[in-house]
Amino acid sequence: MTTSVRPIRVLVAKPGLDGHDVGAKLVCRALMDAGMEVIYTGLRQSPEAIVRVAVQEDVDVVGLSVLSGAHVPLTRKVCEALAAEGAGDVTVLVGGNIPRQDFDALREVGAAGIFPTSTPFDEIVRFVREGVRR
């Protein structure tokens, strides 16, 4: 039986000032439909605020959505702050307008999964299910 296992908890966050939230909200819904518990931060969150919620809510996954181009510095800040809070085991995913040439830089700063725009939801759900070690 798997009913005693708590569902995967995901924080979907919009770091920085970027107001494009269509994708973030769609991913929230796709993850919820897949049976996960999803918390959405709303717009314009600082990396510190995102990490505070991630720790408080004891999430397994933090999904960052960035379409402004500032994805590398924002991901770095979130990963550093997670590590500083002793939550370095949280899986960090990045989605949005992410050029392929930035994939390595994102992985280096701590992104476990990168899902540029037009990634099918199934792929994200599968990655989260398989990738989250609990």
Added chain:
Amino acid sequence: MSKPKPVIWESGIEVKPVYGPEELAKSGGVSDVGKPGEYPFTRGIHPLMYRSRPFTMRQYSGFGTAAETHERFLFLIANGNTGLNVAFDLPTQCGLDSDDPMAEGEVGRVGMAVDTLADMEEAFADIPLNDITVSLTINGSAVPIMAMYFAMARKRGYDLATLRGTAQNDILKEFIGRGTWIFPVEPSIRLVGDTIEYCARHAQKYSAVSVCGYHIRESGASPAHEMAYGLAIGRAYIEHALQRGLDVDAVARTVTFNFDIYGNLWEQVCKFRAGRRMWAKILREEFAATDPKAMQMRMIAGGGGGGLTIEQPENNIVRGAYYALASALSGAQTMALCSYDEAYTIPSEHAARLSLRTMQIMIHEIGLCDTVDPLAGSYFVESLTNEMESKIRAIMADLDAKGGIVRGVAEGRVQAEVNRHAWERERRTQSGETEKVGVNIHKEEEEQRPVEFHPYREDEAKQQIERLGRVRSQRDGQEVARLLEGVRVAAREGRNVMPAVIDAVEAYATVGEVCTALKDVFGSYNEPVRF
């Protein structure tokens, strides 16, 4: 013969395989078509439309510092752009100065950084403001940015009474999509009212608001919802302004529109023809406007970012041309086209020039300006224009029955509806139900070619912060503090804030300082999150 597959537009209207006089009569006939330049303006707001003047070409641009943006402006003008459409960076749009901690990494990234009047002066230096009209894509912080634009124009000797131009300044749509809100809903609308009132009294040729169905559509809404929400928002601003004792004919002329084009070509054309006559009817029937100019829906239409794909990006060039065609067949006054690389970066010069050339080819080569509203009288187009009008009317009636657009936005209901559309749209694309070339049909293994991206220049962000520091140290600090207090007092006492803000920015108060002064009185918006 087998029955053809049903065709249903995104707006929920079913299209028949063939239209004739019977279908047209059943849909309501042609009694509302009228003549171009005459009420209800179905066929366009000018009697001769593009025969007297082609649409204005106003490509969206801006990045880095004012100096760098100024160069791009000159490039676009040299290539035939007849208007400017200014992109501001996110700190400016959110009312933060470049040295604010939240602005780190965002200064000059998606648009031009503006902190003070000095930046505004540099960006528009030597550009003739009434020949190359300027549209400011600014919303949450529209009050200080419009104030800076007016202060800059005045310093250069322009009379505000004859100054032409547009501010986007549609805060309701920022709450629905796009997200550069600052203050809570009620005071935000009051600030839009302040700008409308200021323009109606002092800058009568200036368009204080460009109501954006565009971003609502980009956020997921169907074309019919885009138009319905746009009309409802325009109506809400006018209602608000009229409470100040202004004349409806003066107010309505300061309100223009910005709409989106992608998806089904005919659906867009019918959306615009229906929307234009609905706006005219709203002004005449609901507000008793008497000046025909006040009833005219003036619009910029194009863009189409939501239709572009990162897959096979050159296909976006072709899409852009079809969007431009839809725009011209719809009678838009102004056109801006997303460039083919815009699905992933700020347009390169090459891509921006191609968009311009696309519009120029329409004007000079293929005869799109030959005659007014060439689709008028088509059984199909007129029938579907009628059906689109009914559809839009039904959405507006439902919105009104639930307390109107302002309440719907404040309670997050409108956002939830748009989110639902976005979900449906995405689901249909991912399942292949909505066909998208290069995405779910005719896919190719994407070559791993390096894509050229617009670079983010850390050094420029640093320069901007240094420049801001210099302006701060050179201005009369005490005077600025006194003038900012004047902004607070005007806000608190319910007086129009525009005169006080213009005084403050003339003394080089920053965007952040003005917005902080307003936040001291109004507070900040708390985003309701509803799925």
